[in-house]
Amino acid sequence: MGSDAPALIACSHGTASPAGQAAVAALVAAVATARPDLEVHEAFVDVQQPDPATVLATLPPDRRARLVPLLLSAGYHVFVDLSDIAADRAGTDVTRALGPDPRLVALLHRRLDAAGLRDGDRVVLAAAGSSDARAVTDCAATAEALAGRVGAPVTAAYLSAAEPRVADAVAAQRDPAYAVNAGKATAPPRVVVATYLLAPGYFADVAAASGADVVTPPLLLPDETPPPELVDIVIERHLG
Structure with missing residues (x-):
């Protein structure tokens, strides 16, 4: 070679x-x-x-x-x-x-921009999840770095093996005040899932069904x- x-x-x-x-x-x-x-x-x-x-x-x-x-x-x-x-x-x-790697964070940010991320959106990072605390720590570090790029908090959540689960994190980001005041002129904040997965598959399908307003695709697409x-x-x- x-x-x-x-x-x-x-x-x-x-x-x-x-x-x-x-x-x-x-x-x-x-x-x-x-x-x-x-x-x-x-x-x-x-x-x-x-x-x-x-x-x-x-x-x-x-x-x-x-x-x-x-x-x-x-x-x-x-x-x-x-x-x-x-x-x-x-x-x-x-x-x-x-x-973790800053270039992966840049890719996540690029996916969010392409999906039309807006000021005021609430972002949830959807990772595969692991029972190993070191992997969970890695994902939390990625969420923190992504927050620095988007200029807003990012919640790390998981599709298996760790908490919080993505669907629960999405639900927690909903503002109950908007549900009560349905006639409010200002639109409620959207919840956007940044899919922190390498490629399409079962976990990406679960992320897409998490109830978020917008879900970005994985880092690789065919x-x-x-x-x-x-x-x-x-x-x-x-x-x-």
């Missing part, structure tokens, strides 16, 4: 959604195109195949490899699943997750070129 770098094993969660599968595959292909000197493979920690251990087994025994989690925060999959797989093979290690910031982050995690 013309590089001494380890093989890059891009490890996403996996999804049954064809749109999500296409979006993640496009990101992996964009990484390979951006760095043709790197050996790039795609693997999945759940739902899809091949899993990382299967991909590693196809490499020569002395070939170094690095598992790059295509995950926005680090939880069980990073600290247990991928770490255990790496520990079972010499010359293999795991990078940190894609987030009909869009992968954002260069995401490509850069994957490569930096691998080479850093």
Whole structure:
């Protein structure tokens, strides 16, 4: 491959959604195109195949490899699943997750702008969620950084495994005064969900059904070129 770098094993969660599968595959292909000197493979920690251990087994025994989690925060999959797989093979290690990272915050902000974010909107960050407190802390940090960009508070909420749940956070942002004064001339604040997910799939569908007035799409979409910031982050995690 013309590089001494380890093989890059891009490890996403996996999804049954064809749109999500296409979006993640496009990101992996964009990484390979951006760095043709790197050996790039795609693997999945759940739902899809091949899993990382299967991909590693196809490499020569002395070939170094690095598992790059295509995950926005680090939880069980990073600290247990991928770490255990790496520990079972010499010359293999795991990078940190894609987030937190200011470039992801910039992408979230761009999605909000494209969705028509207005002054006065109440923003909820919809993350996948994790039982690992470190992942929840990562998401809270992302919400705080996004608040700095939009100039208003952002509530971190979760689609599974952590609290508050996104639908509950959306409901909590509704102003009861407007429900009582239905004839009030001023429109009530909208609740906008910033979807902090890598690609379409089950969790994105749950976020879309959260009851918010506006829900942004995930960071990757199958009909869009992968954002260069995401490509850069994957490569930096691998080479850093």
